[in-house]
Amino acid sequence: MSPEDCVQIEFVDLDHYRIIPYLANKLQAKSYLEIGCADNQCFDKVTVANKVGVDPERGGTIRMTSDEFFSTNTKKFDLIFVDGLHKYEQVCIDIENSLRCLNLGGIIVMHDILPSNRFSAAPNKKDKKNKGVIAWNGDVWRAAFDMACRDDLVFRAVRCLHGVGIIQVRPIS
16 A cells, blocks of 8 residues: 555545535435434435435434345445444444445445544443543544555545545456
């Protein structure tokens, strides 16, 4: 990996609620998958005809875990947003599964790659309690680093609220 392969883009005042719809528009995406929808804060802002949102508790269109969804999914997507369980192992699984159902030229966006401190970066949500930490990013940053080191992917880090990583499959030359 060379420094040119991992470019950091800075938008400190920007958040993923504006980045994802922008990317959908820029890609002219016809299909969108969101893993981890919660209250649909991002999901509702994406104006793509074919939208699928997966969350085991609330939000989106499908009530199940990402593992359950990917085990039966046959659809392909132009844009995928991974914002489910903020644990390294699960994020890696979600990205690998997303890569398998990504259309050619599609993009995967991962959220929470830039925790603000060591407590918000704790691998377990309970470890952040009583530390004055509002947001829990988990150890997603580890998965972002792994993606940046892969030769088969192009990775871009966007410095914004909680940080997002943009992943594309590197074209075969």
